[in-house]
Amino acid sequence: MTQIVVIGAGQAGASCVAKLRSGGFSGKITLIGEEHVPPYQRPPLSKKYLLGEMDVERLYLRPESYYGENAIDLHLNETVTAIDRADKVVIAGGQQVSYDSLVLATGSVPRRLPPAIGGALEGVHVVRTLADVDGMAPEFAEGRSALIVGGGYIGLEAAAVAASKGLKVTLVEMEDRILQRVAAPQTSDYFRDLHSAHGVEIIEGVGLERLTGEGRVSGADLSDGRSLDVDFVIVGVGIGPATALAEAAGLEIDNGIKTDAQGRTSDPDVWAAGDCASFPYRGTRIRLESVPNAIDQAEVVAENIMGAGKEYVAKPWFWSDQYDVKLQIAGLNTGYDHVVRRDGEGGSVSFWYYLGDALLAVDAMNAPRDYMVGKRLIESGKSPDAAAISNPDTDLKALMRG
Known part of the structure; x- marks a missing residue:
């Protein structure tokens, strides 16, 4: 019986296994995820879920029972430590899992502040997983002071939630303006005005020198000489593709796991989809960090494993909710x-x-x-x-x- 293993139980991984089953694949499917919960939506984490407007079960992409009912072997709280491409097995939880086709849907990892500047202090958070958000939720008490490092969409969404919950919010962006890497000055101006109207202090063109505190963060020194008192910090300085497993397996990397237009990596039996994958687009090569891309690309990969021979044509679109x-x-x-x-x-x-x-x-x-x-x-x-x-x-x- 043909066996397909999907590493990464996020949006791309969940979309891939669902498409395989709905498309008529009758072989064995194994989906391996590092988190202790079934695949879930990430965008609401930093918005409705953090605000307390959405229960955890509503985050789930499908009920946990779906996987058993569709003969999808779901491994949760399990880390894949190696891929043996010669023997076509992955090592997970100390066990070998064989595959005929392997899909890497490993997603992305948040960039963190170096320990040398206080990144390892208690009270310094990133926004990526359910555990990340559960860990920071108690910090959001009215009247406390939050420092947001990074003026991209992740940082701005976190600032909006904090301000909405009555915190004193300061956002620091080392570039000349917020959203500089992703949007025009007009869009930056719009969101700067929006946040200022909600009481957020935005400091642009200034870097973070270090976070201070004994064990737990209590302050921040900025590159312009200012020092701030803070109760906690949210770091939103971008994400990078999770390629460590692919690199260790000897797959080609090019701003992510390099794939062809159909989603194959440099190994024809290994595929990649979602945040971790880079692919051809209009004469160049791109990587898209978005839910629509994760879904669409993963579904095309599933179809191609079943022999469709389709090229993935990206239709980039994104969204952000603030206030x-x-x-x-x-x-x-x-x-x-x-x-x-x-x-x-x-x-x-x-x-x-x-x-x-x-x-x-x-x-x-x-x-x-x-x-x-x-x-x-x-x-x-x-x-x-x-x-x-x-x-x-x-x-x-x-x-x-x-």
């Missing part, structure tokens, strides 16, 4: 040379990224129609005139027909 604002992003803005603003009703706004006359991406704040039209335009390769986009009287749906 009462829903940001939706369509496309990739890499290489843009100008941005067009479109104002909508009730304070909604969207920013449209162009390279010359070509539409690349859209950031839409409480503007779902702008997002949906922009996404469809980008996917269909259509680029409307920038003047038409900026005119609030333009019927966006008419642009789709044009």
